[in-house]
Each structure stands twice: as C-alpha cells, then as structure tokens.
Amino acid sequence: MSSSAGDRGITMYWAFDEGTGAGALESVTKTVDNVHYVFNNAEFTDPCTPPWRQGVAGTSLLFDGYSTYIAHSAHEEERNGEPEFLPALSIGVWVAPRTYEWGHEGKLAAIVNRHNKDAKQGYLLGMFRHGSWSFQIGLEGGEWKEIWSPDGCELPKNEWSYVNAVFNGNEGELKLYLNGSEIASAVVPAGSRLAVAADTDLLIGRNNHSSKLADVFSLHMFSGLMDELKMYSHALSNEEVASSYQEVLAAHGGVRPQVEYDDIKLDRTPLLADRHRPQYHVSPPAHWMNEPHAPIYFDGQYHLFYQHNPQGPYFHHIHWGHWVSKDLVYWRDLPIALAPEKDQLAPDGIWSGSATYDADGLPVLFFTAGNDSASPNQSVALARSTYSEDKDPDLVRWIKHPEPLIVQQQGMGAFGDFRDPFVWKDEDGWYALVGSGVEGSGGAALAFASDDMLNWTYKGSFFEADIQKFPYLGPIWELPVFLPLGSDKHGVSKHLLLVSPVGAGADVEVFYWIGQMDKHNLSFIPDQEEPQLLDVGDFHFTGPSGMTDPVTGRNIVFTIAQGDRTSVLEYQSGWAHNGGLPVSVYLREDGRLGIEPIQELQSLRGEKRLSLRDKSLTEANDQLRAIQGDMLEIQLEMERGSAAQLGIKVRCTPDGEEETLLYYDWKESMLLADRTKTSQHPEERCRGIQGGKLELCGENLKLHLYLDRSMVEAYVNGLKSLTTRAYPGRKDALGLRLWGDADSLVKSLEIWEMKSIW
Known part of the structure; x- marks a missing residue:
C-alpha cells in the first residue's frame, strides 16, 4: 500500500510487499533489511526463505515465533553513545497473532522495539500473556512508562488487528488504539521527551532483551502475520488513526480483512525434505511436541x-x-x-x-x-x-x-504432583486414575469415581509399588493408562496398567503390570510384583496413552518417540520429537503381554524390494547390497544355529564408518541396539548401547523393523519393542547388512519401501 495523505511525518515504513525472498524494504531510507529465518541456511532440509502470505495490502510476512525477525541498524550518527530525545513517536501496524507467549520474566513478545528498560531508554510495542499488549517508553530523566490494553481489548489469534501506539510529549499523553478507535490513555509529564536507546538496533519481531531458554532459544518473539508497519515522528491524531484504518477497510469492501487459516497455520512443507524427520510417524506440522494422548x-x-x-x-x-x-x-x-x-x-x-x-x-x-x-x-x-x-x-x-x-487436597497423594487423568466409562459410571505418589514414598496412581462425570469421589490409591524393592519406579508416576485385556486361559479377567515414573532416581520408561481390578475397592492387584518394560530402547518410547478401539476391540497404545538431540539441533531443525507407531497390546496364550504394530500400517507399503527364504547370512547379504533406504519396513526371521549373537545393521555407509546395529544376545537373553557408530556428526548425541531383557524361550529371532529417517523401531517375537534414534552425519548412510558371530540361516527376509503419510 502506498503512503497516504495521512502519512505526514513518516520516518520508517515496511510494507512487506516483497512476497518472496529474505529481505524487507524500509521505504523511507530505501534500506533492504535481512529477514532472519532458520531455514535461510538449512543443514538438514532444503533451504528456503521465510513464508510470505496474503496481507491487508499486498503481502505480509509470517513470523514463525522463534527464529524470524528483522534487525534495522541504527545509523552511525545515532551510535554516539548518547540517546536522542524525541517529542513524539507513533507506531501503526497490522498484526494477526498465531499464538501467545507465556510472558517469562514479565517481558513482552516484541512487535517492534528499540529499548533498554534497565537504562530507561527507548520504546517497545509488544504482546503479553493471552493477547494483552502494551506500549512502553523511556523518558528523558530516567522514567519508564507503560500503557496496557484494557480487558476486552486483547489481540485475537488468527485475525487481523490494526494496532496504534502514540506518544505525545508536548501534551503529556500516551495512547493505544485498536482497529481505529482509542482504547487507553495515560498521562506523562507535559513536555516529556522519549530517550531513544543509543547503540541499540530496531528489532521487528524480537525483543531487544530476550530471555534465553536452554542457552539457545530467544523467548519473547512475535508469532503470526505482520503487515504495513509505519513509524512517525509526530503524534497521530484520532482522525489520522481512524482514517488509516478505514483506508484498509475500504479496500476490502468496508470490512476488516480476514485471515485464511491456511495462511497462518504452522506449515509442515519445509520439513518434508528434512533427512532426519520421520515421514510416516505422526508429528506436529512443526515445532515442539511431547506425548500424544x-x-x-x-x-x-x-x-x-x-x-x-x-x-x-x-x-x-x-x-x-x-x-x-x-x-x-x-x-x-x-x-x-x-x-x-x-x-x-x-x-x-x-x-x-x-x-x-x-x-x-x-x-x-x-x-x-x-x-x-x-x-x-x-x-x-x-x-x-x-x-x-x-x-x-x-x-x-x-x-x-x-x-x-x-x-488435590492434603492427604490425597503427594501434594503438588497431581496430573494426567486417565478416564473411562462403564455401565456403572466414570472412573479416573490420576498420576501422583505417596508422601515420603514412591509413585502411585490415585483412583476416583463419579456417577455424573462432574462430581468425583476419591477412592484412595489404585496401585502403588514398593519403592524400596524397585527404586527405579521413582517418587511420582505420570500418565497412568488402564486397559482391559480380556480373560486368560483360566477364565480370569485381566487388565493392563501402564505408568511413566519421574523424579529422583526414576527410570523414565513405560512400565506395566498385568493383573486384576478390584472394582469394589477400585484398586489393582498385579499378578507379579516386579514391573515389566514395554520397550527397551532407553527413553525413546515414553509418554504412554491408550484406548480400546470400539471398531476392532483391540487395545492400542500410543507413545512419544523422544528426539535425543541437543537444543542447538532442535533450533536448527525447527521440530522436536514425534509419535511412535500405534501398537496393539494383548494377552498371549502363555500369559505374557504381546505387542505388535497395528496391521493397518501395511497400507504404507510401496515397492517390495526383497523377498528371500532359507539363505545363509552370506547369501542374504549378497542380495542386500542392492537395497538402500531410510523409509523401509523389514521382516526378518533368523535361525540361531551356533551363533550367540544375531541381528541387522541399518543406516550403514558403504565403508561402515556409520551404522546402527540391532541384535539379540542369546547368552545374556538381551535385545540390544549398538549406536557406537551411528553418527559422526559432532552435535548429535546418539551413542552407546541400549537394550533390555527378553526371553525367546527357544524361538527363532523374529525382527519386525521400521526405519523412518531417524526413527528405528524393532518389534521382536511379538514380545518387546526397541525404539531408538539414528541421525547419521552422512547422507549415504542408507545401507543394510545382516550380522552375526557365526553364519546362520536366514529363514525369511522381506523388505518394502514405505510411503509418507503427509
């Protein structure tokens, strides 16, 4: 939009009409400012410039909330160490927030700022918790003034709002305007002057004094669309603000322009080419997730x-x-x-x-x-x-x-730890388990019951384990899940209880017991005191949730697959974590818990790359040389013979410098993943050997393996899973090789390419 007649005294203007690229023109000085954006230079995905979207006039710039910002350098004459004093300053901008910041340390997520609050200098226009917003300035003489939006004038998500902030030093006024109308005013001393912060750049979308998280992430950044940012050296009048607002409305048929959801939502497109991001595992479009539930x-x-x-x-x-x-x-x-x-x-x-x-x-x-x-x-x-x-x-x-x-009341579990309700309904009402602990002891699932779903009665501890015998179960349990397993071969009704321990000494994995429910007392009696692990992959299969599928009657468990990366790599990648594959859990004939990936995953199979039967390890490896991939399903059955250890290497480079080994050790009855050579990338931390106990009881080794870029999931003999991560540094780490300490018979090997779900 070109500057209108009401734009007298304009000192800076970003129209954001570029529509492409990584630069934004400031029209008054004809300066093209760089738009900082994480994927301008990307290590793991295809480089791309920041997203531009439809604006209120032309295009607008979409700020991602953590990496996107513009730095407009102060001119050299302003960098003499002394503040400049302004009798007036006005800012007008159209914004459509996508999300709100929490407001750590009371700081604003900056829309535009050039400030130093400690020095009582500069100006800051930004957002706070739940859409409230504020204009803050430092005055000559060392006074810091703030004016805040009143209740009911918050900036709504996913909608355009026209925001104006006005400082009139001569008249002694601060004013806020929303959508052309004045919503707040505050008095400052008449004749006040704004002290512009010396040696500080003007930042758009990032706070000059952001708090740091994990030494990597700058908090207090704007998330959403921004358009038509104008700054003035005079105090805009009510009429000028209203006129600027009406000018935009007139171009949209007299109504405020609408934001299309597809223009502001998180977009997974830049991540589809990420060579480490799983493509057939469920994940957010971008940014952070922890457990699915x-x-x-x-x-x-x-x-x-x-x-x-x-x-x-x-x-x-x-x-x-x-x-x-x-x-x-x-x-x-x-x-x-x-x-x-x-x-x-x-x-x-x-x-x-x-x-x-x-x-x-x-x-x-x-x-x-x-x-x-x-x-x-x-x-x-x-x-x-x-x-x-x-x-x-x-x-x-x-x-x-x-x-x-x-x-939670005192005496109801460990006070202050009370979370993750798991609720189910039957013919008698609703029941809830809540994760907590026992004061001075170990973790516990607390039981509640209700006749109407709104009023709940505490029934005591549903189950708690002996913390002295099992210290790895920790002081607190999170994410209790309780599922019916049906009757065992003796006709006894059995249930499955899952928990995730946390706190001092806890092993943060998914532990389970099979047992019986005492419905009268709303408690659980396990068949065995010692808990079992669903997955032995060491913190890559956590955060359980579950359901009984009303369509098939199966019990299905969902988990988070932890990313196992540094904050630096999560920043560079733009995403953290994904879900594991949905798994079916059931009571086997032998009384043990069965765990299998759901059959529906077969719909992801593409080309079948290999199918062989009854080959030696050497013969099978000859055929495997032609197979490469990082999105594969592999079904493998191996007859032990004289071998003490057998398995498969995945994500191998041709020279073997990088590889991940999954294997079974008969002597130790252990299912293991050796990541000693998984990655040579200096920032990646996937290292060492992971695994746990698994009794095969004389069966052949049956591996059902899913590779999905960095995800490695192995389901073994229907009894255990081993979920781990592999982030090879080299792009040619795509090979496969069977491995053993003696030649063995490969009973069967089938490999399919897998399709993306996105």
Whole structure:
C-alpha cells in the first residue's frame, strides 16, 4: 500500500510487499533489511526463505515465533553513545497473532522495539500473556512508562488487528488504539521527551532483551502475520488513526480483512525434505511436541491429541495439538484443540489427559489444568466438544468446563504432583486414575469415581509399588493408562496398567503390570510384583496413552518417540520429537503381554524390494547390497544355529564408518541396539548401547523393523519393542547388512519401501 495523505511525518515504513525472498524494504531510507529465518541456511532440509502470505495490502510476512525477525541498524550518527530525545513517536501496524507467549520474566513478545528498560531508554510495542499488549517508553530523566490494553481489548489469534501506539510529549499523553478507535490513555509529564536507546538496533519481531531458554532459544518473539508497519515522528491524531484504518477497510469492501487459516497455520512443507524427520510417524506440522494422548474414536474417525508448544521447538507454553485419521495411519493436522486462556482454570498450560464419552455418547476431554496462582498448580479439568451444537465433524471446537473437577487436597497423594487423568466409562459410571505418589514414598496412581462425570469421589490409591524393592519406579508416576485385556486361559479377567515414573532416581520408561481390578475397592492387584518394560530402547518410547478401539476391540497404545538431540539441533531443525507407531497390546496364550504394530500400517507399503527364504547370512547379504533406504519396513526371521549373537545393521555407509546395529544376545537373553557408530556428526548425541531383557524361550529371532529417517523401531517375537534414534552425519548412510558371530540361516527376509503419510 502506498503512503497516504495521512502519512505526514513518516520516518520508517515496511510494507512487506516483497512476497518472496529474505529481505524487507524500509521505504523511507530505501534500506533492504535481512529477514532472519532458520531455514535461510538449512543443514538438514532444503533451504528456503521465510513464508510470505496474503496481507491487508499486498503481502505480509509470517513470523514463525522463534527464529524470524528483522534487525534495522541504527545509523552511525545515532551510535554516539548518547540517546536522542524525541517529542513524539507513533507506531501503526497490522498484526494477526498465531499464538501467545507465556510472558517469562514479565517481558513482552516484541512487535517492534528499540529499548533498554534497565537504562530507561527507548520504546517497545509488544504482546503479553493471552493477547494483552502494551506500549512502553523511556523518558528523558530516567522514567519508564507503560500503557496496557484494557480487558476486552486483547489481540485475537488468527485475525487481523490494526494496532496504534502514540506518544505525545508536548501534551503529556500516551495512547493505544485498536482497529481505529482509542482504547487507553495515560498521562506523562507535559513536555516529556522519549530517550531513544543509543547503540541499540530496531528489532521487528524480537525483543531487544530476550530471555534465553536452554542457552539457545530467544523467548519473547512475535508469532503470526505482520503487515504495513509505519513509524512517525509526530503524534497521530484520532482522525489520522481512524482514517488509516478505514483506508484498509475500504479496500476490502468496508470490512476488516480476514485471515485464511491456511495462511497462518504452522506449515509442515519445509520439513518434508528434512533427512532426519520421520515421514510416516505422526508429528506436529512443526515445532515442539511431547506425548500424544487422549485417543478416541467418534463418528468414523480416530482423534489423537498431543502436548504442543506452537511458539517454537522447545518445551514451554503447552497446548493440546490435534490430529484426525480414518485408519490410524494417515493423519490430518487440525487446529489447536485447547490453549491456555485468560481465566482461573488453566492460564499457564493445558497438560496431558485422556478422552472418553459423556452420557450421550459424545466425546469429552479430561486434562491437567495448569494454574500457577493456585496451590497445587495442577487440577483435573474437562472440555466438551461443540459437535451437537454446530455439527463439527472433525471436533475442532472445544468448550472448557469453567471450574476444575478434581482438586488435590492434603492427604490425597503427594501434594503438588497431581496430573494426567486417565478416564473411562462403564455401565456403572466414570472412573479416573490420576498420576501422583505417596508422601515420603514412591509413585502411585490415585483412583476416583463419579456417577455424573462432574462430581468425583476419591477412592484412595489404585496401585502403588514398593519403592524400596524397585527404586527405579521413582517418587511420582505420570500418565497412568488402564486397559482391559480380556480373560486368560483360566477364565480370569485381566487388565493392563501402564505408568511413566519421574523424579529422583526414576527410570523414565513405560512400565506395566498385568493383573486384576478390584472394582469394589477400585484398586489393582498385579499378578507379579516386579514391573515389566514395554520397550527397551532407553527413553525413546515414553509418554504412554491408550484406548480400546470400539471398531476392532483391540487395545492400542500410543507413545512419544523422544528426539535425543541437543537444543542447538532442535533450533536448527525447527521440530522436536514425534509419535511412535500405534501398537496393539494383548494377552498371549502363555500369559505374557504381546505387542505388535497395528496391521493397518501395511497400507504404507510401496515397492517390495526383497523377498528371500532359507539363505545363509552370506547369501542374504549378497542380495542386500542392492537395497538402500531410510523409509523401509523389514521382516526378518533368523535361525540361531551356533551363533550367540544375531541381528541387522541399518543406516550403514558403504565403508561402515556409520551404522546402527540391532541384535539379540542369546547368552545374556538381551535385545540390544549398538549406536557406537551411528553418527559422526559432532552435535548429535546418539551413542552407546541400549537394550533390555527378553526371553525367546527357544524361538527363532523374529525382527519386525521400521526405519523412518531417524526413527528405528524393532518389534521382536511379538514380545518387546526397541525404539531408538539414528541421525547419521552422512547422507549415504542408507545401507543394510545382516550380522552375526557365526553364519546362520536366514529363514525369511522381506523388505518394502514405505510411503509418507503427509
């Protein structure tokens, strides 16, 4: 949009009309400023410039929330160490936030700033928690002034808002305008002068004094669309602000321009070429996730939610992300289901939970409500779908129940640790397990019951283990999951209890017991006191959730596959973590727990690359030389013969400098992954040998292996999985090789290429 008649006194103007590239023109000085963006120079994916989208006039720039910003250098004459004093300053800009920052250390996510609050110099226009916003300035004489948006004038997500901030020193006024109208004013001494921060660059989208997280991530960055940023040397009048607003509306038929969701959503496209990012495992479009949870089937579709920070690939302000699928294989990204809001329920985070059905059969979500002003700061809360009101087939919209349903009291578990409700319904009502511990002892799952889903009665500890015997079970349990396994061969009804220990001394893995439920006392009696591991991959298969699939009757477990990378690499990559493959768990004839990848995954098979039977290790390896890939499914059965160790090397370079070995050791009865040579990349930390106990009881070794870029998942004899990560430094680490300490018979080997689900 060209400058209008109302643009007298304009000193800087970014129209963001480039529409492409990594530069933004400041029109007054004709300076092209670099747009900093993580993928301008990418190590693991194809380099690309920042995304440009439809704006209120021409195009706009989409800021990713953690790496995108513009630095406009101060002119040399301004860099003499002395502040410049201005009698007036006005800023006008169109913004459409995508998400809100948590507000660490009380700092603003900057829209535009050139400030030093400690020195009481400069100016800062930015956003705070839950969409509130502020204009802050340093005055000559060392005074810092702030003006804040009033309640009801927050900047809404995914919508364009026209924001103006005005400092009028001569008249002694600060003013804020939203969409052409004045919403706030504050008095400063008449004749005040703004002290421009010396030796400080003007930054767009990044705070001059960002807090650091993990020594890598700058907090307080703007996330969303920005357009038509103008700065003036005079105080804009009410009429000038209103005129500028109406000028844009006139170009859009008299209404405020709308933001198309596809223009502002997180876009997974730049990550599809990432050579380490899994392509048939479920993942957020970008940025951070931890555990997937709350699986539920409704109206022909499976829904799965996940812990998500939409601001960047780091653990911070947690929301519920959302996927939907018709087959548990191909998933679609949906908008964020639950976000922290300006309320007394969960302003500080929407933490893990589960899904079940209400009395009418409609889905409901139970979640951990984070409220740092409450004690404890965790409670159990509920959200309902709007399906019945607006026929929302994808369950995109959810309404939170205004009050927490279960609030921890003293004597109810370990006070202050109370989270991750797992809720189920039967003919008698609703039941909930909540992760906690026993004061002064170990972890526990606490039991609750309800007749109406809203009023809950504490039933005591559902189950707790002996912390003295099993110290690795830790002081606190998270993410309890309870699933019916049906009857064993003696007709006894059995259940499965999963937990994830945390805290001092805890081994953060998924442990389980098979046992019986005492429904009268709402407690669990395990068949064996010692817990078992579902996966022996050492912190790559964690964060369990589960459901009984009403379509097939199967019990399906979902997990997070931890990324095992440094914060530096997560910054550079733009993503952190993904889900594991959905697995079916069941009670075997021998009383042990069976674990298998779901059969629907066969729909991902592409070309069959190899099929052989009854070959020696040497013969099989001759045929394997022609097979390369990092998205493969492999089914392998090997007869031991005289070998003490047998397995397969994956992600091998031709010279063997990089490789990952998966093998079974009969002498030790161990399933192992040797990552000693997995990666030569100096920043990657996938190292060492991982694994755990597995009794094969005389069976052949049967490996069902999934390679998906950095993901390596092995399912062995239907009894255990081993999930690990491989981030080879070299792009030619694509080979396969069978391995053993003696020649052995390869009973069968089948290999398929696998397709992306995105």
